Amino acid sequence: MRLTILxxxxxxxxxxxxxxxxxxxxxxxxxxxxxxxRLPDLEVTYxxxxxxxxxxxxxxxxxxxxxxxxxxxxxxDAVVILHGTDTLAETGSLLDRELSPLGVPVILTGAMxxxxxxxxxxxxxxxEALLAAKLVPAGVYVAMHNRVLRFPDVVKDRERLTFRKP
Amino acid sequence: MRLTILxxxxxxxxxxxxxxxxxxxxxxxxxxxxxxxRLPDLEVTYxxxxxxxxxxxxxxxxxxxxxxxxxxxxxxDAVVILHGTDTLAETGSLLDRELSPLGVPVILTGAMxxxxxxxxxxxxxxxEALLAAKLVPAGVYVAMHNRVLRFPDVVKDRERLTFRKP
Amino acid sequence: MRLTILxxxxxxxxxxxxxxxxxxxxxxxxxxxxxxxRLPDLEVTYxxxxxxxxxxxxxxxxxxxxxxxxxxxxxxDAVVILHGTDTLAETGSLLDRELSPLGVPVILTGAMxxxxxxxxxxxxxxxEALLAAKLVPAGVYVAMHNRVLRFPDVVKDRERLTFRKP
Amino acid sequence: MRLTILxxxxxxxxxxxxxxxxxxxxxxxxxxxxxxxRLPDLEVTYxxxxxxxxxxxxxxxxxxxxxxxxxxxxxxDAVVILHGTDTLAETGSLLDRELSPLGVPVILTGAMxxxxxxxxxxxxxxxEALLAAKLVPAGVYVAMHNRVLRFPDVVKDRERLTFRKP
Numbered sequence: 001m002r003l004t005i006l007x008x009x010x011x012x013x014x015x016x017x018x019x020x021x022x023x024x025x026x027x028x029x030x031x032x033x034x035x036x037x038r039l040p041d042l043e044v045t046y047x048x049x050x051x052x053x054x055x056x057x058x059x060x061x062x063x064x065x066x067x068x069x070x071x072x073x074x075x076x077d078a079v080v081i082l083h084g085t086d087t088l089a090e091t092g093s094l095l096d097r098e099l100s101p102l103g104v105p106v107i108l109t110g111a112m113x114x115x116x117x118x119x120x121x122x123x124x125x126x127x128e129a130l131l132a133a134k135l136v137p138a139g140v141y142v143a144m145h146n147r148v149l150r151f152p153d154v155v156k157d158r159e160r161l162t163f164r165k166p
Numbered sequence: 167m168r169l170t171i172l173x174x175x176x177x178x179x180x181x182x183x184x185x186x187x188x189x190x191x192x193x194x195x196x197x198x199x200x201x202x203x204r205l206p207d208l209e210v211t212y213x214x215x216x217x218x219x220x221x222x223x224x225x226x227x228x229x230x231x232x233x234x235x236x237x238x239x240x241x242x243d244a245v246v247i248l249h250g251t252d253t254l255a256e257t258g259s260l261l262d263r264e265l266s267p268l269g270v271p272v273i274l275t276g277a278m279x280x281x282x283x284x285x286x287x288x289x290x291x292x293x294e295a296l297l298a299a300k301l302v303p304a305g306v307y308v309a310m311h312n313r314v315l316r317f318p319d320v321v322k323d324r325e326r327l328t329f330r331k332p
Numbered sequence: 333m334r335l336t337i338l339x340x341x342x343x344x345x346x347x348x349x350x351x352x353x354x355x356x357x358x359x360x361x362x363x364x365x366x367x368x369x370r371l372p373d374l375e376v377t378y379x380x381x382x383x384x385x386x387x388x389x390x391x392x393x394x395x396x397x398x399x400x401x402x403x404x405x406x407x408x409d410a411v412v413i414l415h416g417t418d419t420l421a422e423t424g425s426l427l428d429r430e431l432s433p434l435g436v437p438v439i440l441t442g443a444m445x446x447x448x449x450x451x452x453x454x455x456x457x458x459x460e461a462l463l464a465a466k467l468v469p470a471g472v473y474v475a476m477h478n479r480v481l482r483f484p485d486v487v488k489d490r491e492r493l494t495f496r497k498p
Numbered sequence: 499m500r501l502t503i504l505x506x507x508x509x510x511x512x513x514x515x516x517x518x519x520x521x522x523x524x525x526x527x528x529x530x531x532x533x534x535x536r537l538p539d540l541e542v543t544y545x546x547x548x549x550x551x552x553x554x555x556x557x558x559x560x561x562x563x564x565x566x567x568x569x570x571x572x573x574x575d576a577v578v579i580l581h582g583t584d585t586l587a588e589t590g591s592l593l594d595r596e597l598s599p600l601g602v603p604v605i606l607t608g609a610m611x612x613x614x615x616x617x618x619x620x621x622x623x624x625x626e627a628l629l630a631a632k633l634v635p636a637g638v639y640v641a642m643h644n645r646v647l648r649f650p651d652v653v654k655d656r657e658r659l660t661f662r663k664p
Contacts (some may be wrong), residue, residue: 016446019490021355037290038312092191117348117448119448124203131297131314160206187551189514279514283615284615370619370643373642373645443535451534455621463630466644467646478536480633
């Protein structure tokens with residue numbers, strides 16, 4: 001199965017800078033994450049589309065994600081997108097609205113705690129996104145915390161720090 | 167969602183004994199594994215049915231797993247079974263043959279490397295089994311290494327150390 | 333051996349807040365760190381003296397650390413102090429100047445990367461500080477990165493991100 | 499500082515074989531262990547002298563360790579030896595008896611739980627051995643569990659699973 005992973009940054013990919021003590025989107029750690037998983041069936045290609053905290057995403061950034069997803073679905077059986085959780089629902093709604101009919105599953109995911117931390121939820125969420133990519137019909141979804149929710153009408157639950165249907 | 171996890175031991179649950187240097191099925195580490203995952207929707211109950219290397223399983227052990235699965239599906243929306251990989255396919259075939267119609271998904275999983283090791287595949291496989299339990303229709307499956315395979319006709323690939331269809 | 337550990341915060345004890353994405357000195361993780369080490373000889377007591385980024389330490393904070401160290405050495409065979417690295421050398425110099433004769437080893441340590449990160453140097457440095465506390469004569473030291481340096485005349489090497497003699 | 503590390507195998511370096519489920523001394527993981535530590539002062543060279551469970555060591559094996567240590571001290575400021583704990587005291591006594599005067603510190607260490615396990619004591623013990631190598635006078639020692647004990651008269655405490663003086 002050919003899978004394209006688009007990374008856009010967000011909490012999941014924030015890394016620590018020892019010189020100034022900051023935690024930011026410096027570089028992707030997607031290859032490290034993937035190297036810890038066993039994925040014998042997947043031919044993965046990945047691409048860094050934008051790379052920032054999703055609170056700082058502009059509509060131009062979202063247009064680039066839309067365009068990259070449009071391209072990726074042509075050459076892939078599924079698309080996974082790493083994204084900051086704060087505006088993930090906004091991007092998901094846009095993709096759902098603009099990319100119809102989709103043809104392939106497009107799964108967004110991210111994390112509440114960066115991958116570099118011991119107690120991260122990043123690996124759980126990426127594992128779930130990669131499995132959902134094989135199991136669900138064409139559509140735009142968020143996969144996180146043992147849930148796969150289909151757009152539209154997905155919101156971040158800021159109280160419980162996860163995603164839900166309204 | 168009400169989920170029952172039945173553990174039967176196997177490599178995934180082998181732990182190290184510092185007194186004699188052995189690696190065996192001493193006690194379940196399922197609670198530790200689950201505590202590292204975020205599962206806001208699941209009401210999990212778990213039960214230790216048998217607890218051994220699956221090469222040592224007798225037909226009486228398999229009859230107990232069959233009976234425990236029959237019971238569990240009555241009070242659960244899905245059943246996950248931790249099992250040694252060496253005879254997982256044998257148990258899966260038995261459940262598939264004897265429990266028709268199933269009514270709920272029954273997902274077997276395990277690991278090639280025990281959970282206690284740094285480079286284990288246990289968390290990936292358990293994460294996948296717990297997600298498959300929500301996504302697939304009633305049936306008996308193995309979930310492992312980004313694959314969800316439905317019984318019958320599932321075999322362990324002893325060369326590549328995973329499961330596949332023949 | 334009776335050991336007192338004073339924590340003052342700093343990078344080593346910064347933890348992640350999932351609500352706002354900040355990395356700060358919220359609460360001590362000293363008990364978690366110690367629980368991963370095997371210390372059959374040590375009777376450890378610990379105390380949170382101040383708890384902040386060491387760049388924000390005031391002279392009043394340093395006076396409290398001085399006083400806490402003075403107290404701790406009366407009831408302990410050695411004292412270990414967790415401290416931010418940015419002004420660790422300043423606190424070490426103060427203790428060295430004001431606490432003569434010391435009577436016991438006083439070992440400062442910290443980390444370039446918080447304990448909560450996978451690739452932290454926190455456990456190495458704490459392990460070294462706890463061993464130095466048993467091996468060195470009375471005096472004020474920093475233990476970090478396989479070095480034990482005695483005050484006065486210890487500086488942070490901001491290029492190589494460690495401590496050295498000038 | 500020039501340090502030679504001799505590895506002889508033992509529990510610390512046992513690794514898991516996914517094909518047969520065994521835990522044995524297959525290959526050294528010393529480079530992986532060292533890569534997780536920050537050692538800016540050390541020029542480390544290492545050598546695999548013998549490689550086995552220390553219960554299987556013969557007197558010929560011990561003679562090779564003695565010879566390798568004799569060689570290593572000529573070109574090093576200190577020598578660290580990884581060794582199985584079951585007969586570590588026997589090897590330490592031999593080195594202490596035969597290598598007088600030593601000229602440099604020789605520090606033996608090992609682990610009760612292999613490095614590949616999450617809850618290993620391997621990194622603590624190696625960290626301690628590498629620091630003891632810088633702090634103690636010439637002599638043969640075991641460094642483990644926050645203790646540095648000088649030969650002769652060191653025994654494994656099989657009840658508490660550590661080393662002690664009789």
